[in-house]
Amino acid sequence: MRALAPARRALRAFPTLLAVGAAEAVAYRAEFVVWLLTTTMPLIMLALWTEVAREGGPVGGYDTRDFTAYFLAAFVVRQLTGVWVAWDMNREIREGLISMRLLRPVHPLAAYAAENLAVLPLRLLLCLPIAIAALVAAGRGHLTADPLLWFAFAAAVGGGWLLGFGVMSAIGALAFFFEQSLAVADFWFGLFYVLSGYFVPVALFPAAVRRVVLALPFRGMLGLPVEILIGRIGRPEALSGLAIEWAWVAAAWVAALAVFRRGVRRYSAYGA
Amino acid sequence: MRRALQLLGAQLRVAALTSLQYRADFFADGVMSLFWLAVTLAPLLIVFDRRPTLAGWTFPAALLVIGWFTLLKGVLDGAVNPCLVAIVEHIRKGTLDFVLLKPADAQLLVSTSRILPWRGADALGGVAVLGFALVKLRHLPTAGQAAASVVLFLAAVALLYSLWILAVSIAFWVVKLDNLVYLFGSIFDAARWPVSVFRGVFRFLFTFVVPLAILTTYPAMALLGTLTWRTGALALSGAVVFFLAARLVFGEALRHYTSASS
Numbered sequence: 001m002r003a004l005a006p007a008r009r010a011l012r013a014f015p016t017l018l019a020v021g022a023a024e025a026v027a028y029r030a031e032f033v034v035w036l037l038t039t040t041m042p043l044i045m046l047a048l049w050t051e052v053a054r055e056g057g058p059v060g061g062y063d064t065r066d067f068t069a070y071f072l073a074a075f076v077v078r079q080l081t082g083v084w085v086a087w088d089m090n091r092e093i094r095e096g097l098i099s100m101r102l103l104r105p106v107h108p109l110a111a112y113a114a115e116n117l118a119v120l121p122l123r124l125l126l127c128l129p130i131a132i133a134a135l136v137a138a139g140r141g142h143l144t145a146d147p148l149l150w151f152a153f154a155a156a157v158g159g160g161w162l163l164g165f166g167v168m169s170a171i172g173a174l175a176f177f178f179e180q181s182l183a184v185a186d187f188w189f190g191l192f193y194v195l196s197g198y199f200v201p202v203a204l205f206p207a208a209v210r211r212v213v214l215a216l217p218f219r220g221m222l223g224l225p226v227e228i229l230i231g232r233i234g235r236p237e238a239l240s241g242l243a244i245e246w247a248w249v250a251a252a253w254v255a256a257l258a259v260f261r262r263g264v265r266r267y268s269a270y271g272a
Numbered sequence: 273m274r275r276a277l278q279l280l281g282a283q284l285r286v287a288a289l290t291s292l293q294y295r296a297d298f299f300a301d302g303v304m305s306l307f308w309l310a311v312t313l314a315p316l317l318i319v320f321d322r323r324p325t326l327a328g329w330t331f332p333a334a335l336l337v338i339g340w341f342t343l344l345k346g347v348l349d350g351a352v353n354p355c356l357v358a359i360v361e362h363i364r365k366g367t368l369d370f371v372l373l374k375p376a377d378a379q380l381l382v383s384t385s386r387i388l389p390w391r392g393a394d395a396l397g398g399v400a401v402l403g404f405a406l407v408k409l410r411h412l413p414t415a416g417q418a419a420a421s422v423v424l425f426l427a428a429v430a431l432l433y434s435l436w437i438l439a440v441s442i443a444f445w446v447v448k449l450d451n452l453v454y455l456f457g458s459i460f461d462a463a464r465w466p467v468s469v470f471r472g473v474f475r476f477l478f479t480f481v482v483p484l485a486i487l488t489t490y491p492a493m494a495l496l497g498t499l500t501w502r503t504g505a506l507a508l509s510g511a512v513v514f515f516l517a518a519r520l521v522f523g524e525a526l527r528h529y530t531s532a533s534s
Contacts (some may be wrong), residue, residue: 045315048465052319052326059322068327148284183304190311199315206321 010110017111021118023262028150032119033178045199046071060204066230067144070201073226076131077212078124078198081160083116086185089172093267094179100266109169109260116165144231152238159245164221166252173256176263197223203232217252220245279376280384284398287387293322298390305394309342310403312464327468335405336467337490340425341464344487347429348460350392351384352436356456358386360443368529379437379522406495413495420504421494427511428487434511434518435482441518441525463487486510 025032049067052060057272062070089112101108133252154193171188174181193199196218205213213219224241227233291297320331329337359382360369371381377398406413413421439456441503462470467478467485478484486507493499 034455038454041458041461042467044474047470048315048319051469051471052323055326056323088288164485183300187307188306190307193309200318204318204322 006107010106013106014110014114017106017114018118022121024115025119025122030090030196032122033219033252035082035084036079037190039075039082041193041198042075042078045074049200060201065142066232067201068137069230070226070232072130072133072137073229074129074198075221077157077160077222077229079127079223080120080157082123082162083161083165083168085112085116085165086182087170088112089169090167090175090182093172093175093263098267102267109256112169113165117161120148126250130180142230144229146231146234146235149228149231149238151182152235152242153225153228155242156220156228156238156245158220159242159249160221160225162249163217163245166249166256170252170256170259174261176259176267192218192221196221197221197226201232203227215240215244217245217248220248239265276377276380279380284387287384288376294390298393301390302393304379305342305346305391305397308394309397312338312342316464327466329466329468330516332408333492333496334403335401335408336495337466337488338464339402339405340396340428340488340491341398342401343425344394344428344463345460346392346395346398348457349394349434349441351387351388352433353456354386354388354391354518355383356436356440358382359440363443363529372526372529377475378526379519382432382440383437402495409496411496413497417495417497420499421491424486424491424494424499424504424507427508428491431483431486431514433510434514437518437522438514441521444525444528460484460487466492476531483507483510483514 037139045152046068049059049071050064053062053064053067057063058066060114089098098108101111104111144153167188168185171181171185186244195213195216202210202213202219204221220241224238228238228241274312316331316334319326320334324330326334359368362382364370368382371385372378374381436456462478463484466477467489470478490499490504490507
């Protein structure tokens, strides 16, 4: 039972950490809105792909309304799964501020997780009007009617968040080893944009590329929950997608914890 | 005016000397810009894999737009964004005082304070894409077309710079704006597509509010010889208007600056 004590402690502190994070999100409203505006890429892709479909008919099984539903859902999922832990960690490690977190009795990754989760209510508040507009515009038929798939969607979004957070905190912890760890984050985002379904639904890739993309972690962070939500894939495909996604979640967290632990050992800021 | 040019020269010299100390960055930045070029091209390749044309643009013609986009991105990453980060930091920490105390134009000083030539590696990629597109089009632009596109590209740089100054001015009112760079980048990202691809709200937005058309589509059209004189002249005057507006707003914003000491 002793081994579980840190986890219990983290769990007990979690509600308070969440409340603090939510208060911070409200305090820095302007930055929050700016961040929201930076994630408008799905809307631009929406404009682009609906034009493609309008001009020459459906592409890869998507007509204009399918594209609308897809990219609106992508916008909402992106809001729900976006984390910025790599930037915070990079800055705090470089400036030695992370010492403060190391002193606290809660694992720093748990504290970061709480901060990144705490903004979700505010983001949801901003997203819900869009989600409702999507329902009206794209028609009810575009959302999956299968209740089991709604659970699968929840699991896929949760997995997407955990996966993104795991990878981003592993990258953030790289700052213990070299300063430019954010370049790695940039690289990761480049791959994410292309391979997750953010620019293009995965179904539109050539078959050979698609097989590779389905096995990579990127789709789990965006394409998978979106496709489940708008009813593009059925139960078997959703299940296999979830299996791949959660395997990557486990891998990402193992990596994050390992990098963080090794990093802390060589951390040498003043007072550490 | 002569003083301003001298100052600009001095700042560029310092930037060049600094960058020569970090020669390894050239390779790192070069590799990254190749990578981002690939990321930029991916959706384009998928679209034209399915369709011969989009909104009247063929693949090589759309490549011209990407070429100008990449070139402009080199300017953005090499000169505009680093300075933007620097000034937002100055405002937050109150160290802008040191800049304002200097006997020179504040706007000129802050906008040339941190230039990173190696990041301009994108520009080389942009030129390569432009060349490749012209070869694929089998189109040799006339001297007039080439000159017009270069002039329009300079207007695009001026416009980008003005948009940036306007964005920075917001930081005087809203102090915590670390992610301004990302906002700027994400809006700019839409400029990789010919503007005629967009319809309705987006077309309006990208032509009048954030004039992305001027940034990349018009230089590409000038190179193709499909841009009318009237549109070109309008684009130029649009850039001038934005430039003057940015100058005005920045002066107004400076007066709202609460320094570290007051």
